Amino acid sequence: MWHAGTVTTPSPGLRERKKQATREALREAALRLAVERGADQVRVEDIAEAAGVSPRTYNNYFASREQAIVSAVTADREARIAAAVAARPAGARLADAVTEAVVEQYTNAGEREQEALLLITTRTALRDAFLDTTASIGPPLTTVIAERIGDAGAHTARVLAASVAAAIRIALEGWLRPAGSAEAAGGLVVPSGSLPDQLRAALAPLAPAFDAAERRTHPIKRG
Amino acid sequence: MWHAGTVTTPSPGLRERKKQATREALREAALRLAVERGADQVRVEDIAEAAGVSPRTYNNYFASREQAIVSAVTADREARIAAAVAARPAGARLADAVTEAVVEQYTNAGEREQEALLLITTRTALRDAFLDTTASIGPPLTTVIAERIGDAGAHTARVLAASVAAAIRIALEGWLRPAGSAEAAGGLVVPSGSLPDQLRAALAPLAPAFDAAERRTHPIKRG
DNA sequence: GCGCAAACTTGCGTGCACGCACTTTTTCTG
DNA sequence: CAGAAAAAGTGCGTGCACGCAAGTTTGCGC
Incomplete structure (x- = not known):
């Protein structure tokens, strides 16, 4: 199955x-x-x-x-992220497992991927297509999260996976913004750090939600 | 107005x-x-x-x-959601404020809006365009959330707002699925309840993240 | 008032997404 | 093993998104 x-x-x-x-x-x-x-x-x-x-x-x-070009870089990153999460020991904190898996899969840039990324950053259309690939992370990530928190939280798994995808997208947006618009909502500008830093910073706010979801399945408290 | x-x-x-x-x-x-x-x-x-x-x-x-047709229904829903959140008392739990504001703005369906929604549900292209409108909720929602948790958590506000948008999208997807595909990720099917129920269920997993973000700014708050 | 500059509109051309119907290839079944 | 059935590839036509370069309106400073 x-x-x-x-x-x-x-x-x-x-x-x-x-x-x-x-x-x-x-x-x-x-x-x-x-x-x-x-x-x-x-x-x-x-x-x-x-x-x-x-x-x-x-x-x-x-x-x-643009999808074809971007697809050559992203390849099956979604599946690798999901596999990386599943590979972590079951005892580890789910939030950490997801964060590390994501950072891991986004930082090992091959040689040709690096060149392609440089190309992507220059063209707006390609950048958008690249950011859109984060949406495809949802489904496989939903599966592995659901395995951790149980089928009872299937709905929760889907929301958490989608939130992770959104956070990754935000991290990527902030990362590849050399001369982009910084006025979007609040006009607040965060200095662009390294990609791993951006990813961790974006995923950190979601950790409490993961903890709560995980805690609900491990019945440490009763009554 | x-x-x-x-x-x-x-x-x-x-x-x-x-x-x-x-x-x-x-x-x-x-x-x-x-x-x-x-x-x-x-x-x-x-x-x-x-x-x-x-x-x-x-x-x-x-x-x-499709955007024009959908726009006639959604109008400036993003702004109204943000305003509804801002209107809630500052002492209330942020997660509740957001949830109630969202439910409120998605349930007051006008007469013509109801007819338009019926039209939207029939056409896949319109459904997709309708779901895409959730993305526009992010920016204004980011602003009001940032006001609550302080500028220090600007990054957090953006992630939370995006997560809310993603959750709303999931709720809508589950709501307008009369004979849709149910095989997506885990093959799990949740019976479609009412829209308010779907929204609350989708937003509930994010509540701990909101609590944590809120707690970080208000020194010690028990509630 | 008087232009001038910026913003909005519009005609035109190009490339693209996609539905439809048809052909070719692979797989299933008796 | 042969024919049916399903699925993928293909040609064609239509409508659409969008860049570009005018033409037109609005707003502002003089």
């Missing part, structure tokens, strides 16, 4: 493998072309051609032009 | 009023046409024509076709 998702495919058919191969080819082509020429000099038609599929098929895999 | 200003009203210039009038005309036209014919039978060109502007100008006001 595992959920149909982005985890792995033992051997569910020859068909699925070709599908993943096509997706990977599109990711690769999109990133390569974006790095070679500018990001604005790459059309969907070019990416599709480089990957050997029709432009129409491209949209069967990615909803937008 | 018609101004949509987030914080101040810089100048009630004649120009700004025409702008708001155009926006209102577009909202009105979009909703009316969508109700009259089906939602799919309304093009941007039609809305623009009914409002007396060019199709190009339409996009200067709304980023997508």
